[in-house]
Every structure is written in C-alpha cells, then in structure tokens.
Amino acid sequence: MSPRSPEVNEEMRRRSRERLLDATVELVSEAGYEATTLADIADRAGSARGLVSYYFPGKRQLLQSAVHRLMHRTLQAGLEREPRTDDGRELMARAVDAILGLAVSRPTLMRTHMAGILQAEGFVQCPEQQRLAQLLRETVVSYGSRDPDADYPLLRSQLMGAVFAILIPGAAMPPSRLRADLFQRYALDWHLGAPPGGEPPAAAVREAPVRG
Incomplete structure (x- = not known):
C-alpha cells in the first residue's frame, strides 16, 4: 500500500x-x-x-474553538440563505438574528462560552474565531461602513453584550427587545432578517438614526 x-x-x-x-x-x-x-x-x-x-491546549480552548465554529457556520448559513442578497441592511439584520438566535437556542453552551471569555485567557485566536471575525467584518463592509476596522469591533461588542443580556440568570432581557435596540442602532426595518412573531417592541418603531 x-x-x-x-x-x-x-x-x-x-x-x-x-x-x-x-x-x-x-x-x-x-x-x-x-x-x-x-x-x-x-x-x-x-x-x-x-x-x-x-x-488543543485544554478543554477551555477546545470549547471556545467549538463555539466559534458553531457561530461561524450559523452566521454563514443565515447570510447565504435563500433568497440570496447583496443588500447590506438585510445582511446586517441576518447577522444580528443569527447570533442572537444562538443565545436563545443553545443557552447552556453560549452561557458557558461567555463565562470562558471573561476569564483571564480571553479570546482564543483559533482558525474558527478568525473565520467568524472575517464574516462579521464582511457584513460591516456590505452594510456600507467607511471604516470597517473600527466598525467591526463595535458590532462584535454589541452582539456580545446582547448575548450576555439574554443569558444573565435571573435578570435576562427579552431577545426581541435587544433585537429592537440593535436594529435601531443600525437603522434596520423590523421586517428584515428573521423577525420574531408578534408586534415589535416600542424601540423598533421609534425613528431610527440615518446612516451617513
């Protein structure tokens, strides 16, 4: 052989x-x-x-790589689902919905992941994390950012904050309210992405800031 x-x-x-x-x-x-x-x-x-x-050096590093891969695959599937689109606002909405959706569908996994990030090791710079970062950065570019190197970390931090708020035991915020806040920040219509059922929260119908 x-x-x-x-x-x-x-x-x-x-x-x-x-x-x-x-x-x-x-x-x-x-x-x-x-x-x-x-x-x-x-x-x-x-x-x-x-x-x-x-x-992998240890279990914590393995977990972070595993969750980053799941996030990357979930985000990619959301961005590429039918009907395919190049519209930057729709892609931004899909990105928000994909990440918040993981906090809702896999709370134990995502809560453990967030707890690990807050430890001394912080982010694991693995291939999975880099692919996730690239997808988010491309989303910011499609949205029309003039400074993606500055806007991508801001989007990442806002998504992490929203995930954390969904997962806080005993003080969790409703995902729809957090979605509404992110949509307002990025001037996105509520019907974009994968909107949840029911009426949108008040924040979703307030006048949103206009992109420059």
Missing part, C-alpha cells in the same frame, strides 16, 4: 479536528461544561484521547 499523500493526511486531520469540535458542542449542550471531560469528547468523536491534546 502506497503512503497517503500530504493532501489526504491534511484532510484526515481536518475531519478529525472537526469531529472533536462537533462532539464538544453536543456534550456541553447536553451535560454542561464541568460534567464534560476530554475523554467524553474523544469518545463521542470516535478519536483517540491523545488527539484532543494534539489539537
């Missing part, structure tokens, strides 16, 4: 890494962070335990 080519080896490594990321999302969503071990993740992924340490 001839040895595998470098391309085949690279593809196998990519798939192995992605199986670990998928398993992490599944297990932490089901059982929480503390109850999930690296051995559990390796077993769910069908991988050797040593591969986890080969790809």
